[in-house]
Amino acid sequence: xxxxxxxxxxxxxAALALLQFAVSLAGGRLGEVRALVVPVAVAQGALTxxxxxxxxxxxxxxxxxxxxxxxxxxxxxxxxxxxAGTWGNHEGSMLLWVTVLAVAGAALALFERRLPDKALQATxxxxxxLALGFFAxxxxxxxxxxxxxxxxxxxxxxxxxxxxPGLAFHxxxxxxxxxxxxxxxxxxxxxxxxxxxGPALARAMRPWVLGAWVLLxxxxxxxxxxxxxxxxxxxxxxxxxxxxxxxxxWLAATALLHSINVLAARGGLRAWTxxxxxxxxxxSMVGTFLVRSGILTSVxxxxxDPERGTFxxxxxxxxxxGALALFAxxxxxxxxxxxxxxxxxxxxxxxxxxxxxxxxxxVFVGTLYPLFVEAATGDKISVGPxxxxxxxxxxxxxxxxxxxxxxxxxxxxxxxxxxRRIALPLxxxxxxFAGSFLFGAMSPLARLGLAVAAGLTVASIMPLVGRNxxxxxxxxxxxxxxxxxxAVAIAGAASxxxxxxxxxxxxxxxxxxxxGPWTVRFNGVDPVAGPNWTAVEGxxxxxxxxxxxxxxxxSRTFSDPPTETNEAAIDTVWxxxxxxxxxxxxxxxxxxxxxxxxxMVTLLWLGGALIALGGLLALIGRVLRDxxxxxxxxxxxx
Amino acid sequence: xKPKLWLAIPLIVLAFFLAAxxxxxxxxxxxxxxSRLIGQPLPEFALAAAVPGKPALTSAxxxxxxxxxxxxxxxxxxxCIAEAPVLVDLRRRGVVIDAIAIRDGPADIARFLADHGDxxxxxxxxxxxQVQMALGSSGVPESFIVxxxxxxxxxxxxxxxxxxxxxxxxxxxxxx
Amino acid sequence: MRAAAKHQRLVLxxxxxxxxxxxxxxxxxxxxxxxxYFRTPQDxxxxxxxxxxxxxxGGMVQAGSIARQPDGxxxxxxxxxxxxxxxxxxxxxxxxxxxxxxxxxxxxxxxPAGLFVADTILAKHDERYxxxxxxxxxxxxxxxxxxxx
Numbered sequence: 001x002x003x004x005x006x007x008x009x010x011x012x013x014a015a016l017a018l019l020q021f022a023v024s025l026a027g028g029r030l031g032e033v034r035a036l037v038v039p040v041a042v043a044q045g046a047l048t049x050x051x052x053x054x055x056x057x058x059x060x061x062x063x064x065x066x067x068x069x070x071x072x073x074x075x076x077x078x079x080x081x082x083x084a085g086t087w088g089n090h091e092g093s094m095l096l097w098v099t100v101l102a103v104a105g106a107a108l109a110l111f112e113r114r115l116p117d118k119a120l121q122a123t124x125x126x127x128x129x130l131a132l133g134f135f136a137x138x139x140x141x142x143x144x145x146x147x148x149x150x151x152x153x154x155x156x157x158x159x160x161x162x163x164x165p166g167l168a169f170h171x172x173x174x175x176x177x178x179x180x181x182x183x184x185x186x187x188x189x190x191x192x193x194x195x196x197x198g199p200a201l202a203r204a205m206r207p208w209v210l211g212a213w214v215l216l217x218x219x220x221x222x223x224x225x226x227x228x229x230x231x232x233x234x235x236x237x238x239x240x241x242x243x244x245x246x247x248x249x250w251l252a253a254t255a256l257l258h259s260i261n262v263l264a265a266r267g268g269l270r271a272w273t274x275x276x277x278x279x280x281x282x283x284s285m286v287g288t289f290l291v292r293s294g295i296l297t298s299v300x301x302x303x304x305d306p307e308r309g310t311f312x313x314x315x316x317x318x319x320x321x322g323a324l325a326l327f328a329x330x331x332x333x334x335x336x337x338x339x340x341x342x343x344x345x346x347x348x349x350x351x352x353x354x355x356x357x358x359x360x361x362x363v364f365v366g367t368l369y370p371l372f373v374e375a376a377t378g379d380k381i382s383v384g385p386x387x388x389x390x391x392x393x394x395x396x397x398x399x400x401x402x403x404x405x406x407x408x409x410x411x412x413x414x415x416x417x418x419x420r421r422i423a424l425p426l427x428x429x430x431x432x433f434a435g436s437f438l439f440g441a442m443s444p445l446a447r448l449g450l451a452v453a454a455g456l457t458v459a460s461i462m463p464l465v466g467r468n469x470x471x472x473x474x475x476x477x478x479x480x481x482x483x484x485x486x487a488v489a490i491a492g493a494a495s496x497x498x499x500x501x502x503x504x505x506x507x508x509x510x511x512x513x514x515x516g517p518w519t520v521r522f523n524g525v526d527p528v529a530g531p532n533w534t535a536v537e538g539x540x541x542x543x544x545x546x547x548x549x550x551x552x553x554x555s556r557t558f559s560d561p562p563t564e565t566n567e568a569a570i571d572t573v574w575x576x577x578x579x580x581x582x583x584x585x586x587x588x589x590x591x592x593x594x595x596x597x598x599x600m601v602t603l604l605w606l607g608g609a610l611i612a613l614g615g616l617l618a619l620i621g622r623v624l625r626d627x628x629x630x631x632x633x634x635x636x637x638x
Numbered sequence: 639x640k641p642k643l644w645l646a647i648p649l650i651v652l653a654f655f656l657a658a659x660x661x662x663x664x665x666x667x668x669x670x671x672x673s674r675l676i677g678q679p680l681p682e683f684a685l686a687a688a689v690p691g692k693p694a695l696t697s698a699x700x701x702x703x704x705x706x707x708x709x710x711x712x713x714x715x716x717x718c719i720a721e722a723p724v725l726v727d728l729r730r731r732g733v734v735i736d737a738i739a740i741r742d743g744p745a746d747i748a749r750f751l752a753d754h755g756d757x758x759x760x761x762x763x764x765x766x767x768q769v770q771m772a773l774g775s776s777g778v779p780e781s782f783i784v785x786x787x788x789x790x791x792x793x794x795x796x797x798x799x800x801x802x803x804x805x806x807x808x809x810x811x812x813x814x
Numbered sequence: 815m816r817a818a819a820k821h822q823r824l825v826l827x828x829x830x831x832x833x834x835x836x837x838x839x840x841x842x843x844x845x846x847x848x849x850x851y852f853r854t855p856q857d858x859x860x861x862x863x864x865x866x867x868x869x870x871x872g873g874m875v876q877a878g879s880i881a882r883q884p885d886g887x888x889x890x891x892x893x894x895x896x897x898x899x900x901x902x903x904x905x906x907x908x909x910x911x912x913x914x915x916x917x918x919x920x921x922x923x924x925x926p927a928g929l930f931v932a933d934t935i936l937a938k939h940d941e942r943y944x945x946x947x948x949x950x951x952x953x954x955x956x957x958x959x960x961x962x963x
Contacts, residue, residue, distance in 0.1 A: 368655065382849070
């Protein structure tokens with residue numbers, strides 16, 4: 001019964017989306033329609049949320065008469081993973097996607113008061129059109145509530161490798177981010193329809209983009225740490241297609257975030273901001289599609305299903321193509337934005353946007369290049385870290401250098417930029433650059449990275465110097481903290497590249513190895529067992545000066561499916577991480593050990609967290625300020 | 639700047655993307671390497687009997703001049719239950735079926751055969767999956783058609799479902 | 815700058831176009847010598863693979879060819895695709911699925927002497943696997959009920 005109720009709610013929500021779209025399309029001819037569209041959008045969101053709750057309920061009860069539950073759950077799973085299993089599969093994740101889309105539409109309908117009626121109506125129409133396509137996809141091609149007969153005795157989903165708290169939270173975080181960008185997309189489409197692009201649009205769009213961007217930042221940072229500790233390869237970013245799929249929307253959202261500020265503050269960059277809003281959500285859809293369709297082979301592979309792939313591809317074509325065509329048709333009639341000088345805050349933000357776009361373009365080309373080549377010549381190729389590092393590394397540093405000056409410039413024109421304020425950061429950078437030669441050989445990129453990171457640490461707080469800190473708006477704090485986070489993250493990455501020491505050796509119990517400043521004694525191995533795995537656990541004691549650490553890396557064998565994983569043992573000390581992996585026993589009786597000493601690598605994720613925190617502060621600041629202004633306006637009116 | 643050709647550039651990029659992805663969808667890569675074994679002789683093995691009273695299975699049994707269907711199954715495998723009636727049907731149609739029980743115990747196998755039918759002429763037990771690995775099989779159920787000289791002619795991954803029966807029978811005829 | 819302000823949108827459009835073209839050129843430059851082609855031992859035997867170029871070498875690990883080196887962490891083996899074969903050296907922990915007569919993909923470069931030096935070994939295995947169920951007993955009893963019904 002529950003499955004049928006869920007399906008009915010979903011169908012009803014789809015019907016409401018159709019109604020919402022049709023009413024918005026008819027628009028002014030129906031007179032005042034806001035009173036109709038808003039409740040419909042809210043009801044649609046509520047129904048979709050209800051359907052999703054029903055699916056979670058089915059998973060919690062392990063109702064095996066539902067195909068999805070039978071294929072992906074198991075009665076013996078801990079309840080937490082039963083719930084997480086709801087979105088750990090294709091249909092469930094698509095339902096989550098639609099749920100977020102519909103709830104975002106409902107929230108927009110409920111809380112958006114800045115936009116004129118016509119613009120809101122067009123925006124909700126666009127949001128309904130987006131939802132409609134994905135509703136159709138769910139109902140026609142991947143019904144999560146489909147029944148299974150005969151009812152199987154037990155579910156199939158007890159894969160221990162998928163029972164990981166990281167995997168439970170990672171996809172929803174990214175999805176919330178992706179779909180948050182859908183609101184920016186709809187707002188852009190609405191603005192193109194009404195030809196009304198201005199600061200009001202930017203202010204309406206900003207909290208959504210900020211929120212989505214914060215979630216994407218958290219998702220990417222967490223994903224990076226997950227890959228770091230789980231894969232046991234010592235790296236933190238592998239340029240895997242799945243990673244790129246989350247990076248591309250983030251890059252577009254970052255650019256959008258900055259151009260929105262120009263539009264909100266100065267009314268400039270109108271067409272460009274609209275374009276970025278379209279691109280950001282397009283990248284989210286493309287990313288989800290690439291990951292879910294298994295079009296690009298990756299470490300995290302999902303099954304290819306041509307039929308569903310074609311369906312989603314058709315949706316992508318309609319939405320992205322439609323929005324881009326609308327853009328090409330209408331943008332000429334969007335009034336040109338306010339002018340500015342080359343040396344101005346706007347100028348710096350344009351430069352920021354250009355660099356981010358170039359990074360996005362190169363990641364996009366690199367990710368899809370194997371597909372293009374195979375389609376054109378039949379050659380199978382792979383594009384990996386050598387390409388992406390070489391191309392994005394210098395661009396990232398250029399972007400960071402721009403950060404020395406950009407936030408200090410005045411809006412519109414800056415005839416006498418305060419160059420004294422960038423003198424100190426530049427001096428710091430040069431000193432660190434010179435100092436880095438004391439540490440011996442390292443790649444030029446790492447050297448520059450250390451220098452830029454050090455300078456940017458100082459430069460990022462310069463906008464606060466000389467200001468009354470109490471009266472500095474939260475959004476400015478957010479900007480400073482995010483920019484500081486960029487410096488910290490670059491410092492972590494550069495330090496990892498420059499100073500990591502690696503030892504790979506075979507050792508007998510009792511032998512010692514050295515890695516960087518650490519002396520590591522291999523004490524031996526013991527067998528250990530978990531609920532569904534057995535492992536050989538190595539015992540290591542690492543000493544440096546008076547510090548002693550115990551590390552127990554495992555070489556784990558899971559029984560079903562039979563897989564072997566290396567559980568790295570990682571210990572964090574104040575100035576870095578010791579990362580140890582136990583390999584296998586070689587025929588001579590020695591054990592393979594791979595040890596890394598990674599000075600300051602922790603800064604990388606700390607930086608990511610700071611970037612997200614800055615975004616969160618800015619979001620809170622913007623929302624509070626908006627509310628205050630509305631209250632004040634209402635009081636003035638009363 | 640009236641014509642505004644630049645406005646079409648994003649659309650062109652999109653078209654390229656769609657072309658490449660559409661091509662991939664229409665000609666999906668085949669990631670499984672299943673055909674590698676076809677035309678190869680079976681690896682040598684000699685497995686103990688899986689259940690008392692049923693002959694054991696060695697690779698020599700599969701070179702006896704007659705084609706045979708070699709089925710890899712396990713009592714713990716839910717899809718194997720699904721294919722069991724289909725195998726019984728194939729047996730009725732004259733297909734000789736031998737089996738290897740993967741990582742299984744005699745009592746469990748006996749109960750499985752009692753519950754779901756026993757179309758098998760011989761059953762060998764492979765408790766460590768060694769023969770399974772040597773065969774290049776990665777999961778259960780999986781079935782091979784082996785001709786009278788012990789050469790693998792056909793490999794079927796996953797449960798044999800009713801819609802697979804014509805293919806299996808055709809391959810069987812060819813292997814004769 | 816003042817003069818440019820008159821046609822600011824045009825300037826911005828041109829900048830955007832320059833960025834786009836720049837990105838494509840940059841990508842093409844980067845891809846020219848950094849994309850790793852998938853090659854087989856036959857390609858190498860035919861002299862189609864220049865030394866020093868990053869490639870992915872795919873094939874089977876030849877039976878009896880795996881030789882572990884005295885340092886305990888290096889391994890030498892031969893990758894073959896039937897007609898041709900290539901000697902490979904790798905220093906590191908090999909994956910679980912790496913064994914004789916099984917598929918392997920090695921990332922690395924060919925040395926001028928014809929030895930393939932691998933940086934990464936990816937063992938290939940069919941990914942389709944049906945997991946055996948835990949809680950077997952309960953499963954069997956309920957299966958019986960279902961099937962009989």
